[in-house]
Amino acid sequence: xxxxxRIMRSGISCFNATLFRKNLGRFWPLWGMASFIGVLFPLTLxxxxxxxxxxxxxxxxxxxxxxxxxxxxxxxLCLIYAVLCAMAVWSYLYSARSVGxxxxxxxxxxxxxxxxxxxxxxxxxxxxxxxxxxxxxxxLAVGAxxxxxxxxxxxLVLGNCLFYFASATFAAFLTGNLLALPAxxxxxxxxxxxxxxxxxxxxxxxxxxxxxxxxxxxxxLSPTVYLLRNVGVNYIREDVVIxxxxxxxxxxxxxxxxxxxxxxxxxxxxxxxxxLLILAYLLYRRRGSERAGDVMAAGWLRPxxxxxxxxxxxxxxxxxxxxxIWRGLQYGTFYEAVPMAVCLSVGGLIGYYAAAMLLKKxxxxxxxxxxxxxxxxxxxxxxxxxxxxxxxxxTTRVPALGEVAQLELRLAENTYILYAGEDDGLLxxxxxxxxxxxADVGRIxxxxxxxxxxxxxxxxxxxxxxxxxxxxxxxxxxxxxSIPLTRERMEEPGTCEYLMDQLxxxxxxxxxxxxxxxxxxxxxxxxxxGEYSESEDLGSREAEAILTAVGQDLxxxxxxxxxxxxxxxxxxxxxxxxxxxRRTDRDAGMDWITINVRPEMxxxxxxxxxxxxxxEEDLVQRIQLYPESYPETVWEALPASAxxxxxxxxxxxxxxxx
Amino acid sequence: xxEIRDLVKRFDGFAALSGATLTVPAxxxxxxVGPNGAxxxxxxxxxxxxxxxxxxxxxxxxxxxxENPGLKARVADIPDDWYYFSQASVRxxxxxxxxxxxxxxxxRYETLKDVFRIEEKRxxxxxxxxxxxxxxxxxxxxxxxxxLVLDEPVDGLDPVMRRQVWSLVLGDxxxxxxxxxxxxxxxxxxxxxxxxxxxxxxGKVLLExxxxxxxxxxxxxxxxxxxxxxxxxxxxxVLHASKIGRIHTLxxxxxxxxxxxxxxxxxxxxxxxxxxxxxxxxxxxLGGADxxxxxxxx
Numbered sequence: 001x002x003x004x005x006r007i008m009r010s011g012i013s014c015f016n017a018t019l020f021r022k023n024l025g026r027f028w029p030l031w032g033m034a035s036f037i038g039v040l041f042p043l044t045l046x047x048x049x050x051x052x053x054x055x056x057x058x059x060x061x062x063x064x065x066x067x068x069x070x071x072x073x074x075x076x077l078c079l080i081y082a083v084l085c086a087m088a089v090w091s092y093l094y095s096a097r098s099v100g101x102x103x104x105x106x107x108x109x110x111x112x113x114x115x116x117x118x119x120x121x122x123x124x125x126x127x128x129x130x131x132x133x134x135x136x137x138x139x140l141a142v143g144a145x146x147x148x149x150x151x152x153x154x155x156l157v158l159g160n161c162l163f164y165f166a167s168a169t170f171a172a173f174l175t176g177n178l179l180a181l182p183a184x185x186x187x188x189x190x191x192x193x194x195x196x197x198x199x200x201x202x203x204x205x206x207x208x209x210x211x212x213x214x215x216x217x218x219x220x221l222s223p224t225v226y227l228l229r230n231v232g233v234n235y236i237r238e239d240v241v242i243x244x245x246x247x248x249x250x251x252x253x254x255x256x257x258x259x260x261x262x263x264x265x266x267x268x269x270x271x272x273x274x275x276l277l278i279l280a281y282l283l284y285r286r287r288g289s290e291r292a293g294d295v296m297a298a299g300w301l302r303p304x305x306x307x308x309x310x311x312x313x314x315x316x317x318x319x320x321x322x323x324x325i326w327r328g329l330q331y332g333t334f335y336e337a338v339p340m341a342v343c344l345s346v347g348g349l350i351g352y353y354a355a356a357m358l359l360k361k362x363x364x365x366x367x368x369x370x371x372x373x374x375x376x377x378x379x380x381x382x383x384x385x386x387x388x389x390x391x392x393x394x395t396t397r398v399p400a401l402g403e404v405a406q407l408e409l410r411l412a413e414n415t416y417i418l419y420a421g422e423d424d425g426l427l428x429x430x431x432x433x434x435x436x437x438x439a440d441v442g443r444i445x446x447x448x449x450x451x452x453x454x455x456x457x458x459x460x461x462x463x464x465x466x467x468x469x470x471x472x473x474x475x476x477x478x479x480x481x482s483i484p485l486t487r488e489r490m491e492e493p494g495t496c497e498y499l500m501d502q503l504x505x506x507x508x509x510x511x512x513x514x515x516x517x518x519x520x521x522x523x524x525x526x527x528x529x530g531e532y533s534e535s536e537d538l539g540s541r542e543a544e545a546i547l548t549a550v551g552q553d554l555x556x557x558x559x560x561x562x563x564x565x566x567x568x569x570x571x572x573x574x575x576x577x578x579x580x581x582r583r584t585d586r587d588a589g590m591d592w593i594t595i596n597v598r599p600e601m602x603x604x605x606x607x608x609x610x611x612x613x614x615x616e617e618d619l620v621q622r623i624q625l626y627p628e629s630y631p632e633t634v635w636e637a638l639p640a641s642a643x644x645x646x647x648x649x650x651x652x653x654x655x656x657x658x
Numbered sequence: 659x660x661e662i663r664d665l666v667k668r669f670d671g672f673a674a675l676s677g678a679t680l681t682v683p684a685x686x687x688x689x690x691v692g693p694n695g696a697x698x699x700x701x702x703x704x705x706x707x708x709x710x711x712x713x714x715x716x717x718x719x720x721x722x723x724x725e726n727p728g729l730k731a732r733v734a735d736i737p738d739d740w741y742y743f744s745q746a747s748v749r750x751x752x753x754x755x756x757x758x759x760x761x762x763x764x765x766r767y768e769t770l771k772d773v774f775r776i777e778e779k780r781x782x783x784x785x786x787x788x789x790x791x792x793x794x795x796x797x798x799x800x801x802x803x804x805x806l807v808l809d810e811p812v813d814g815l816d817p818v819m820r821r822q823v824w825s826l827v828l829g830d831x832x833x834x835x836x837x838x839x840x841x842x843x844x845x846x847x848x849x850x851x852x853x854x855x856x857x858x859x860x861g862k863v864l865l866e867x868x869x870x871x872x873x874x875x876x877x878x879x880x881x882x883x884x885x886x887x888x889x890x891x892x893x894x895x896v897l898h899a900s901k902i903g904r905i906h907t908l909x910x911x912x913x914x915x916x917x918x919x920x921x922x923x924x925x926x927x928x929x930x931x932x933x934x935x936x937x938x939x940x941x942x943x944l945g946g947a948d949x950x951x952x953x954x955x956x
Binding site for chain 1: 669670703706707708709710725727728729730731733735737739740741743745753754756757758759
């Protein structure tokens with residue numbers, strides 16, 4: 001009777017202490033080594049304090065250290081360490097002998113699952129616990145212990161460990177092969193980045209205007225990248241007046257607070273970890289012990305695996321083959337559809353057969369597989385044909401005004417951020433410009449294909465237009481164009497050049513550059529240096545005065561007209577003037593502008609002289625200082641009062657005569 | 659009692675078991691024989707809860723085996739390739755099994771220490787194959803199972819240890835009523851220990867009988883026919899016939915008495931019934947099932 005009771009307890013139990021202890025005992029080198037490495041960090045801190053006893057560790061220093069580790073180091077450590085722990089505790093799944101032994105034991109699958117999961121999680125946490133305990137001991141020793149930040153850090157570490165080990169567990173149940181586990185794990189963690197890169201590079205090769213940039217549309221699917229880019233530590237510093245015992249008070253910028261930004265994201269990933277854990281358990285329930293050794297542990301995963309490998313091999317291998325072989329033979333800016341289709345097909349077929357070999361565990365996979373191979377080739381051909389014909393309208397895609405939440409426009413050496421609801425008029429003009437550019441995309445393609453030989457196309461210069469839309473649905477759209485400019489087209493209404501000029505040289509855009517009358521921005525400071533004066537950082541009052549002066553020049557038409565063709569290059573004074581602005585109504589960072597000071601900007605010049613930022617000596621035009629850098633057409637625009645001092649052959653310096 | 663009904667198991671379309679049916683009476687020693695690939699090990703893995711069947715039922719003592727830890731605590735098995743943790747000693751594995759099997763007997767563990775004479779703290783991987791097998795028996799018997807499932811259990815054991823092991827197993831059968839299912843190629847050995855035999859081939863149990871039934875159902879006769887009869891008469895239902903000199907050796911699927919009555923019609927000069935070995939029964943039964951006998955020469 002006694003043993004019957006004990007059996008019943010075993011039957012309902014979801015945890016087996018013997019298995020838990022066995023796992024920790026078997027794999028102690030793993031968590032032991034990790035703990036040892038972890039302890040080295042507080043040890044280093046101790047040695048540093050001993051070496052520099054004058055170095056005072058504050059609570060904020062400790063908090064910053066905790067948050068940096070929890071936010072920036074823990075995701076990377078967990079990413080690597082979790083898969084090692086998973087390979088240890090789930091290793092029994094990958095051998096027929098060991099899986100047979102484990103599954104013949106008198107314990108339910110959920111009991112094995114939960115016990116092994118908790119063992120692995122314990123192996124994840126032990127090194128953090130040991131390291132954390134050592135850090136706490138050090139902070140207590142130096143009197144800088146902070147319980148609040150420690151609690152937050154513990155939660156973040158728990159969240160990271162839970163998520164990463166759960167994701168490794170999920171990967172472990174997708175496969176029946178120990179070596180496939182890390183491959184699948186890392187592929188799942190970075191698939192979004194990989195696909196983003198591949199799609200972006202292929203799109204760049206087919207479509208005019210598409211930027212080869214990491215879009216990160218679904219970046220949250222790459223947790224490590226997402227956490228590293230979004231969870232951070234904000235060190236808040238303020239000017240503090242310090243009054244020493246002897247001497248005058250002085251102002252020092254001191255650390256006043258340390259804030260962890262977006263730490264809640266770790267909590268969301270921990271919840272995702274719970275979901276992955278449930279999925280892993282469901283996979284375990286359906287998993288056959290006979291799958292030990294198979295690359296994919298479930299029958300329905302096999303075609304998925306083969307499709308994913310084929311697609312990645314086609315895209316990645318195809319691009320590499322194209323770059324190596326076709327571009328080696330015949331350079332071109334854009335991809336040619338037929339050679340690219342051949343390269344994608346070759347890459348795809350390699351992936352298709354490699355996946356088949358892995359799934360069937362034999363090299364003899366060719367017989368009877370011709371149908372699948374044809375499907376791969378047809379898909380690659382169709383993809384290239386579709387890209388070549390731009391069936392999705394990528395090249396001509398211009399979002400509607402109602403779709404746009406924000407547009408970051410880089411044009412004419414300036415960056416403008418336009419917000420829907422606040423700048424609708426300017427947004428409409430920018431969208432019309434984008435529409436005109438897409439309508440004239442043939443000229444831009446011709447420029448790229450002619451290796452930027454704009455003169456061969458009859459253009460005088462090239463300007464870059466960059467548009468970064470943030471849409472209301474959260475997606476982003478990046479476009480980048482190099483536009484060849486001619487004076488004739490710039491005066492021809494309806495052309496993209498005309499619209500560009502109308503937009504940039506509109507009074508609204510000129511004022512926008514200075515944020516005049518715009519309560520959303522406040523001028524904060526800047527920088528000024530003359531050819532013969534010391535460079536100065538500007539305070540907010542000085543910057544305000546300069547901004548008012550530039551505004552007066554703007555009102556009189558002496559500033560703001562953008563010089564597309566560089567007709568007035570060199571006529572500005574050799575003064576570097578920059579103003580910086582702060583967004584007042586939202587945390588949208590900084591904006592700044594570089595102002596070319598020209599002789600006709602009398603208000604600005606007077607202001608600079610009055611503030612003592614420059615002297616009369618600095619009022620020398622660049623063309624006078626560096627005449628060899630400017631063409632004769634610019635010299636013709638120079639007033640007759642300017643002269644040159646120097647030898648007969650080479651001009652060495654310039655003196656202002658009047 | 660162990661009961662398997664219409665058990666089906668497919669691996670990627672290949673049917674390893676295609677409707678196997680088997681019954682092991684409680685307290686019996688059941689020998690499961692069959693050629694390589696017949697499905698013996700697959701069937702055993704269903705009995706130990708490792709595999710889940712595609713169809714059919716697998717029951718022990720009236721309970722389904724799958725995910726039944728209460729039942730599995732009363733079942734011990736020794737697979738053909740026993741698994742142990744790579745660094746583990748017998749003592750480590752004992753502690754491990756003790757944590758799972760509530761009936762695990764330390765008293766028996768200590769007693770069997772003298773039987774197996776294995777250095778219990780030595781890593782199992784450093785033991786010979788035969789000693790590893792002994793270790794597996796040692797631990798399995800300490801689980802005090804009501805059901806013992808053995809897959810090729812005595813491979814690698816020397817004759818003395820084989821006898822010793824069987825003596826322990828049969829002792830459990832006699833004293834505790836343990837039900838034993840053992841798969842083996844070694845028919846001569848099964849003949850000595852089994853009271854029931856099942857023959858498997860192509861994923862099915864072709865027949866299962868008690869040993870007495872098997873031996874009663876088939877007869878080997880040495881016959882000398884009168885002058886003029888040089889061949890075995892065509893109307894005799896003979897499974898196999900051979901001839902040395904004038905003596906014909908006939909294998910017939912019937913009892914000895916019935917066979918002698920049939921032969922009496924031919925007035926033989928000599929009729930002598932000779933006992934059939936299990937090996938011969940196995941060969942002729944499977945031969946009857948169109949089996950390539952040469953492949954299972956033992």
